[in-house]
Amino acid sequence: MIASKTNLFNMLTKKRYGNKKHWTDLFSYFYLAIGVLLMFGPVLWLGLSSFKTAAGLTEYPPTFLPLAQLEVMVEGYKKPLLLYNVKMEDGSLMELAEIRRIGIISQMVDPNNPKIRYKIPIENRERIREFKMAWENYTEPLERFNFLHYLKNSVSVTVLATIITLIINSMAAYGLSIYEFKGKTVAIVFVIGTLLIPLTIILVPVYYVISNFMMVNSLWGVILPGAATPTGVFLLRQYMLTLPRELIEAARMDNASEWSIYWRVVLPLSLPAIAVLAIFSIMWRWNEFLWPLIVLGRSEVYTVQIGLNAFQGELITQWHYLLAMTILALLPIAIIFAFLQRFITTGIASSGMK
Amino acid sequence: MLKKKIIYEIAEWPFRLLMSAIDVLMRPIQKIVGINGMPYIFLLPNFLFFGLFVIIPLGINLIFSFTGGTELYVENRPFVGDKQYQFIFDCENYFIPNSCNEDLFWRGVYNTITFVFFQVGFMVIFSLITALILNKKIIGRSFFRSVYFFPVLLSPVVVGVIWKWILLRNGLLNSFIENFGGSKVLFLTEPTWAMFWVVFVSIWAHMGFYTLIILAGLQAIPPNLYEAAEMDGTKRERIFWRITLPLLWSNLLVVIILALIKGVQTFDEIYVLTGGGPGTSTSLIVQYIYTTGFAAAGAVQNFGLAAAASMILGIVLLVLTLIQLYLGWSKEEKKQDI
Numbered sequence: 001m002i003a004s005k006t007n008l009f010n011m012l013t014k015k016r017y018g019n020k021k022h023w024t025d026l027f028s029y030f031y032l033a034i035g036v037l038l039m040f041g042p043v044l045w046l047g048l049s050s051f052k053t054a055a056g057l058t059e060y061p062p063t064f065l066p067l068a069q070l071e072v073m074v075e076g077y078k079k080p081l082l083l084y085n086v087k088m089e090d091g092s093l094m095e096l097a098e099i100r101r102i103g104i105i106s107q108m109v110d111p112n113n114p115k116i117r118y119k120i121p122i123e124n125r126e127r128i129r130e131f132k133m134a135w136e137n138y139t140e141p142l143e144r145f146n147f148l149h150y151l152k153n154s155v156s157v158t159v160l161a162t163i164i165t166l167i168i169n170s171m172a173a174y175g176l177s178i179y180e181f182k183g184k185t186v187a188i189v190f191v192i193g194t195l196l197i198p199l200t201i202i203l204v205p206v207y208y209v210i211s212n213f214m215m216v217n218s219l220w221g222v223i224l225p226g227a228a229t230p231t232g233v234f235l236l237r238q239y240m241l242t243l244p245r246e247l248i249e250a251a252r253m254d255n256a257s258e259w260s261i262y263w264r265v266v267l268p269l270s271l272p273a274i275a276v277l278a279i280f281s282i283m284w285r286w287n288e289f290l291w292p293l294i295v296l297g298r299s300e301v302y303t304v305q306i307g308l309n310a311f312q313g314e315l316i317t318q319w320h321y322l323l324a325m326t327i328l329a330l331l332p333i334a335i336i337f338a339f340l341q342r343f344i345t346t347g348i349a350s351s352g353m354k
Numbered sequence: 355m356l357k358k359k360i361i362y363e364i365a366e367w368p369f370r371l372l373m374s375a376i377d378v379l380m381r382p383i384q385k386i387v388g389i390n391g392m393p394y395i396f397l398l399p400n401f402l403f404f405g406l407f408v409i410i411p412l413g414i415n416l417i418f419s420f421t422g423g424t425e426l427y428v429e430n431r432p433f434v435g436d437k438q439y440q441f442i443f444d445c446e447n448y449f450i451p452n453s454c455n456e457d458l459f460w461r462g463v464y465n466t467i468t469f470v471f472f473q474v475g476f477m478v479i480f481s482l483i484t485a486l487i488l489n490k491k492i493i494g495r496s497f498f499r500s501v502y503f504f505p506v507l508l509s510p511v512v513v514g515v516i517w518k519w520i521l522l523r524n525g526l527l528n529s530f531i532e533n534f535g536g537s538k539v540l541f542l543t544e545p546t547w548a549m550f551w552v553v554f555v556s557i558w559a560h561m562g563f564y565t566l567i568i569l570a571g572l573q574a575i576p577p578n579l580y581e582a583a584e585m586d587g588t589k590r591e592r593i594f595w596r597i598t599l600p601l602l603w604s605n606l607l608v609v610i611i612l613a614l615i616k617g618v619q620t621f622d623e624i625y626v627l628t629g630g631g632p633g634t635s636t637s638l639i640v641q642y643i644y645t646t647g648f649a650a651a652g653a654v655q656n657f658g659l660a661a662a663a664s665m666i667l668g669i670v671l672l673v674l675t676l677i678q679l680y681l682g683w684s685k686e687e688k689k690q691d692i
Contacts, residue, residue, distance in 0.1 A: 022590055028487045032498050035484070039501050039558070042516045043508075045526055049519065061529035168399040175396030187397060194408045196675045200619045200640050201668035204418050204647050204661045205411035208426060228403030258392040259380035263373040287509035289622045290640075294648050305511045309626060312515055319519070326515045333507050341500055344507075348563065349570040 043330075050323035051133040057319050068132035072097050075114045084108065084125040086118075095128065096120070137324035146299055147325055150307035153219060154286060157303055161223040162281040166274060168228055173236035174262050178248060195230040199291060207294060221295040222288070222303070232277045235347075239273035240266060276347040279340055283333060304329045415668075418661035424654045431658070438662035459663060461634045462642035469553060469638060470617040477557045477564060478610055484561070485568035486598075499569075503562035513559045514626025518542070521551060545635035548628050552636045555623055560616070564609050571605030572598070604681065611678040615671060639667055 049057065051066040071080035074097050081097035086108065088094055096108035096118060106125060108118045141147045176187060199206065206225050207216075215221035243266065251261045267274070289305050296306055308329055311322055337344065384392060414428065419438055421431035446453035451460035488499055505513065520526045521541040528538045541547045575598065583593050621640040624630065630637030630645075637645075647660030 024590065025490075028490060028492060031483070031487055032492070035498070036501050039505060042520055042558075043505075046516045046519060058524070061532070062524075062526060168403065171396045172400035175393040179390075179393035179396075181390065181393045184393075187401070190401070190404070192679075194404050196672060197408050197412055197668070198619060198671065200621070200643070201664045201671060202408070202411040202415050203643060203664065204657045205414035206407055207648070208414055208418075208428070208657075209406060209411060211426060224403070225407040228400045228407070230404075233400065252389075257377065257381055257384055258389060258396075259373075259377050259384070262396070263377075283507055287507075289510050289625075290644070294644070305509050308511045308515065312511075312518065312626065313629070322515060323519065326512050330508055330512045333509070334504075337500075337504060337507050345499070345503065345566060348566050 046323060047327060050137060050320075050327045051135075052320065053132075053134045053137075054318070054320040056134070057323075063129075065131055066133055067129040068134065070128045070130055072111045074109060074111050077114075081109070081111075083111075083128045085128055086120055086125045088118075088124075096125070098125075134320065137320045138328070141321045141325055145307075145311075145321075146302070147304075147307060147328075149300070150302050150304045151328070153301060154304040157219050157222050157288075157292075158282055158285040160219075161227060161285045162278055164223065164227045165229060165232060165281045166278060169232035169277065170236050170267060170270070170274060171262070172228075172233045173240055174266055176233070177237045177240035178266070191230045191233050194228075199226070203290075203294060210295060216295060217298050217301055218295075219301060222292045225291065226284070226288070229281075232281070235277055236270060236273050239270050243269055276343055279336065279343055280347060282336065283344075286333060415661050415664055418657055419665050420658075422658050424656070426655075426657060434658070438658045441659065442662060442666070456659075458634060458637070458646075459639075459642055462637055462639040465549075465634070465636060466618060466620075466638045468549065469556075469620065469636075470614060472553045473556050473620075474610060474613045474617050476553070477561055477613060478606070480557065481561050481564040481568055481609070482606070484565045485572055486594075488565070488569055489572045499566075502565055505559045506562040508559065510559070510622030511626050513555060513623050517551065517555045517558075518627055542628050543632045545632055548632060548636050552624050552628060555627060556617075556620060559623060560613075564613060567609055567612075568602070568605065571602050574605075575601045604684070608678060608681050611674055611681065615674050615678065618667070618670060618674070639663070643667070 048064065048066060049062075052063075053066075053068050056063070056066060056068060070083040072083050073080050077099070081099065083095060083097055084106075086094050086096045094110065097111050099107045099109055099117070101107070101122065104122050106120045106122050108120050108125075110116060110118075172191075176184065176191075210216055210221045210225065213221075215224070247265055247269075248261055251265050256264070287305065288303075289309070292303050292306050293309070296302055299307070299310070302310065304325075308322070308325055311318075311325065380395070383395060387395065417428055418431070420433060420435060421428070422434040422437060423431045425431050442456050442459050444455035445460065448454075448460070451457045451464060454460045484502055488495060488502075492498070508516075522528070523538060523540060527541070532538065539547060541551055579597050579601075580593065583597060588596075619640055620638055621644065624636055624638060625641060625644075628636045630641050643660045643663050646656050646663065648655060
């Protein structure tokens with residue numbers, strides 16, 4: 001009887017490979033739980049903090065949720081006063097508003113009876129707070145600083161650069177995949193060669209080229225140098241090689257020009273690969289940092305990343321604005337990731353590019 | 355459905371217009387060069403960009419590194435021979451940066467070595483563990499995969515701000531520490547802690563990418579090998595050491611080299627997080643090039659010295675990349691053998 005019971009239990013819990021519990025199973029979930037905390041936590045904390053008021057951010061120890069102290073208008077005072085719970089000397093509790101604080105003594109007033117003033121030691125009072133999202137962190141920088149302008153610059157760079165990259169990369173990939181011609185091997189080796197030369201080792205001369213074209217402090221100086229990507233050429237070529245040659249031969253029979261074969265036949269068929277490259281290009285361009293930092297020296301041409309960096313490097317950092325703008329800077333990428341995650345992960349897994 | 359189609363057509367319209375316009379230009383060109391000449395036309399724009407922004411600059415970089423002065427325009431720069439290189443390599447003892455003429459460069463070199471050693475080492479280990487776990491049959495696998503992956507997409511500035519905010523003197527981490535009875539630590543202004551956090555944050559930001567590549571390698575291992583081992587009752591530890599690791603090894607080597615190539619070039623997150631500080635304790639080699647060439651506060655922009663340092667970095671990267679390409683090729687060949 002007992003034996004059959006354990007058999008049934010084994011049958012129900014049997015896994016595909018083996019049926020023994022292993023320490024790695026438990027460890028896996030433990031590891032993943034910590035992972036979620038470590039990977040998500042910081043971003044969650046950024047999000048929550050970005051809704052705190054400037055005063056709320058300086059609070060230590062920090063509160064988890066964005067809380068703001070209640071304020072109240074009191075007769076006879078122009079500005080709203082902050083509300084406190086106060087333990088009076090006789091032990092009773094009162095809600096009082098603070099007029100001013102001198103050292104460790106706070107001058108307070110009862111909002112319902114503004115005539116009488118109290119002098120309260122500050123350790124006897126406690127702030128009254130409520131959950132409040134400080135949306136002004138988001139709206140004020142857009143009006144007061146150039147942040148909207150930075151956003152516009154970033155969008156221009158991202159869109160233009162991606163379009164240029166897609167067109168010239170797909171043209172080169174078409175040339176390298178459809179035709180047999182003299183010097184093809186040389187051209188492919190050439191593309192691999194450019195893969196060996198990252199921008200970090202040619203910063204000075206590329207800056208020199210850019211300044212010869214009068215593109216220092218211009219968005220074109222950011223867009224053009226990275227427009228031709230070897231990874232993009234290879235990704236698209238690899239895909240185009242799989243297209244059936246008969247299609248192209250048939251189009252040639254119909255007297256189509258080479259250019260129209262390229263954009264009417266090959267491009268539409270390569271759409272999956274082009275989509276992957278487009279997503280990557282958008283992410284590269286939106287997040288680009290070192291090169292724009294060198295080229296863009298004036299705040300009118302700053303992109304979001306450069307603007308954020310300038311803002312965080314200021315002597316007195318205005319964290320409440322900085323955090324909100326950081327959220328704005330990561331939002332577009334977060335949206336792309338949420339919708340196109342599969343494209344991105346398969347793109348990376350298959351081509352090893354980032 | 356119809357609505358979707360209309361949207362597509364509106365989005366397509368500018369594309370069609372552009373392409374037809376180029377077509378008008380291309381027809382006479384095709385008449386002149388013939389079909390056999392067309393591939394060159396298709397390659398031209400991309401290769402023009404490569405030439406202008408990669409190949410020619412590489413040549414100019416060499417020229418820059420042999421010239422001095424403060425002018426940007428090459429024709430105004432005096433030729434100084436290998437003076438820039440001599441300046442960099444003028445050391446009494448290469449292992450003590452202080453004994454060097456250009457001690458900042460050597461500090462950058464040693465910081466980079468320290469950084470890359472720990473960053474690549476721990477990142478590959480954690481990526482491997484994560485990939486192994488994500489390769490198991492667990493609940494919510496795709497969710498966990500995106501959790502580990504999403505920081506890869508964040509910009510370095512965003513990553514820097516996020517962690518700076520946590521590591522502040524009155525930040526979240528210090529409040530945890532005080533909560534558990536510790537005392538506040540100045541994470542970003544104590545040299546050892548700053549280096550620790552720079553490595554940590556860099557791993558945090560890039561681990562997902564390598565996890566994904568290793569995961570792809572794991573999934574390429576034929577499942578019948580595992581089935582056979584299970585049937586023989588092989589222990590899991592043994593399966594890992596005898597099947598998984600040997601078959602993953604070539605993939606892992608590529609990952610290590612790729613991480614080295616990227617690690618040596620690290621600049622962005624560190625620049626935002628610590629600015630290379632305190633002092634120069636987290637200033638890596640790319641930051642040295644950047645400050646020397648473009649951003650030395652109050653000092654002249656020393657393009658020649660920056661170019662010479664770039665050439666040295668370039669040689670290191672070239673060696674690493676050639677190893678990577680060699681490994682990639684031998685991996686392909688092995689695949690064909692199977």
